[in-house]
Amino acid sequence: MNNTKKRTYKHYRYPGVRPKGNKKYLIDFIDHNGKRRQKTISARSEADAAQIRRAVLTERDKIKAGLIAAPEMQMDIPRLIELWDEFETERLLKIQAGSMKHTTLQRCRNSFDNLIKYNPTLKRKRVNKILPSDLEKFMAYRKEMGYSPEGINVDLRKLKTLFNFAVTKKYIERSQFSEVSNVSVPKSDVRFLNEDELQALSDALDSLDLSDSFQTDARDLTLFYLYTGARASEALYPTFNWECDLKNSVRFPKTKRGKSRTIPKMDTVKAVLESRKKISGGPFHFTRDQVYNRVKFVMDKAKISNASTHTLRKTAGAWYYMATGDIFAASQFLGHSTVKVTESHYVGLIQSLQVEYATLFEGVLNQQLQLGCNSELKLAQNRRTIDTLPHKEKSPLLEEKSEDSDGGRYKIRTCDFRLVRAAL
Numbered sequence: 508m509n510n511t512k513k514r515t516y517k518h519y520r521y522p523g524v525r526p527k528g529n530k531k532y533l534i535d536f537i538d539h540n541g542k543r544r545q546k547t548i549s550a551r552s553e554a555d556a557a558q559i560r561r562a563v564l565t566e567r568d569k570i571k572a573g574l575i576a577a578p579e580m581q582m583d584i585p586r587l588i589e590l591w592d593e594f595e596t597e598r599l600l601k602i603q604a605g606s607m608k609h610t611t612l613q614r615c616r617n618s619f620d621n622l623i624k625y626n627p628t629l630k631r632k633r634v635n636k637i638l639p640s641d642l643e644k645f646m647a648y649r650k651e652m653g654y655s656p657e658g659i660n661v662d663l664r665k666l667k668t669l670f671n672f673a674v675t676k677k678y679i680e681r682s683q684f685s686e687v688s689n690v691s692v693p694k695s696d697v698r699f700l701n702e703d704e705l706q707a708l709s710d711a712l713d714s715l716d717l718s719d720s721f722q723t724d725a726r727d728l729t730l731f732y733l734y735t736g737a738r739a740s741e742a743l744y745p746t747f748n749w750e751c752d753l754k755n756s757v758r759f760p761k762t763k764r765g766k767s768r769t770i771p772k773m774d775t776v777k778a779v780l781e782s783r784k785k786i787s788g789g790p791f792h793f794t795r796d797q798v799y800n801r802v803k804f805v806m807d808k809a810k811i812s813n814a815s816t817h818t819l820r821k822t823a824g825a826w827y828y829m830a831t832g833d834i835f836a837a838s839q840f841l842g843h844s845t846v847k848v849t850e851s852h853y854v855g856l857i858q859s860l861q862v863e864y865a866t867l868f869e870g871v872l873n874q875q876l877q878l879g880c881n882s883e884l885k886l887a888q889n890r891r892t893i894d895t896l897p898h899k900e901k902s903p904l905l906e907e908k909s910e911d912s913d914g915g916r917y918k919i920r921t922c923d924f925r926l927v928r929a930a931l
Contacts, residue, residue: 521557532556536563539570539577584678587637588630591619594672618665621649634670635679639686642666646690656690663689696855699822704811711809725801727779728791732802732816734775736823736841738763739795739816748789759842768842824849825856832860 519525523535531547534556538544546563550556569575585593598615601607623630625648629641642663649659663684670682700708712729715722731742740746741759751758757776758769772780783790791798798816806814820841828837828849834857838849850857 519553521553521560523560524553524556526553534560534563536560536567539567584633584635586631586633588623590634590673590678591630591669593676594669597672614661615665615668618662619669621645621662622666625649634673637683639683642683642687646687650690656692660689660692663687694851694854697821697825697852698813698818699825700811700814700818704809704814705822707809707811708805711805714808715805721801722804724793725805727783728793728798728801728816729805729819730775731779731791732819733823734773735759735770736820736827738820739798741768742791743795743798744789744792747791762842766842770840821852825853828853828856829860832864 525533525535527533527547530549530551532550532553533545533547535543535545548556548559550559566575570577595612595616598607598612602609602612622645625645626641629637646659646663649662650656667682667684670679670684673679674682708729712726715726717723717726728742731737732739735742735757737747737759741762746761747759751760755772756769757772758767760767762768780790786792793801802816802819806812824837824841827840828834831837834849834853835846837853838846841849843849
């Protein structure tokens with residue numbers, strides 16, 4: 508007779524979970540490589556330990572499905588300062604290759620420094636441990652410090668580039684900036700010089716001492732930027748040099764978008780360039796600071812506040828649109844990427860001119876309706892009136908347009924404006 512006792516097994520409440528005492532539990536599972544694993548964990552109860560085991564099994568299934576990388580294949584996540592160093596190294600190679608400007612990298616550096624200045628502990632954090640709330644707090648801090656919404660959004664754009672680089676390197680699956688929105692910016696017209704300010708500018712240019720090279724440069728730069736709508740860097744050497752001097756047009760070979768832009772060479776621009784023909788290399792051999800100081804000198808002399816080189820560009824765009832009434836032509840003249848960019852800059856000006864155009868339209872249409880009345884007597888009277896007009900008198904359309912532009916908010920000067928004379 509076999510007296511061997513039958514082995515009995517203890518049945519646990521949760522499969523794969525065994526209590527070990529003192530709130531310790533042993534979880535048993537098969538990993539993604541098919542090997543049996545056991546791990547001791549701390550949990551408040553056996554049910555919590557079972558929940559942890561289920562999370563482990565879920566992660567295992569994701570690895571087997573290829574949704575996440577296996578632990579042995581996961582790379583070390585860099586700290587934020589280490590990510591910046593890697594980012595900067597690669598961007599310097601792009602600068603050396605000529606596919607990126609050094610100023611672009613410098614702007615990224617400034618935004619990164621602003622973030623670290625706000626919270627120095629962030630640079631030692633792993634990239635995947637930085638939370639969207641950290642970035643929201645950074646935005647709130649910048650706002651409290653009095654920075655403009657536009658400036659805060661610049662920082663966000665540059666930092667977004669850095670975190671997108673981390674996604675490319677697969678340090679993180681998704682950028683934290685995907686949950687961060689830009690600061691809302693109230694829409695308003697860009698700053699451009701109105702008629703009174705242009706008159707003051709004309710007087711200031713007339714009063715300059717052209718025997719002084721600084722003041723001569725200040726006059727030429729002011730006129731060139733105003734009549735070409737060039738960005739500050741587009742007019743400077745080596746971007747703009749005498750090789751760009753065509754007969755009837757001015758070509759800016761490298762604009763903000765990296766594309767060339769060509770505009771007709773107006774008489775004022777011709778006069779400025781001809782007066783600087785003796786300068787070697789290019790007409791404007793200056794740094795940005797030198798340009799700023801010279802234009803600022805003219806603006807101060809004209810007592811025009813809150814104006815810079817870029818204000819001259821915006822003024823050129825505004826008055827070009829007012830002269831032509833064609834927003835598409837103005838967009839091409841300024842070299843904007845799309846006409847929507849131009850519309851967003853001059854939304855108030857466009858709306859103002861639409862009112863004037865509507866008044867002009869109404870007047871012309873009313874006059875045509877009167878001419879087309881079904882009364883033969885009135886038609887005959889109208890014919891007699893037309894026959895008595897001088898041979899070269901303006902049409903009703905031109906008369907209406909002339910009267911409206913004289914009384915409108917944005918009065919356009921005639922071609923004998925003194926800014927032209929100042930260049931000659």
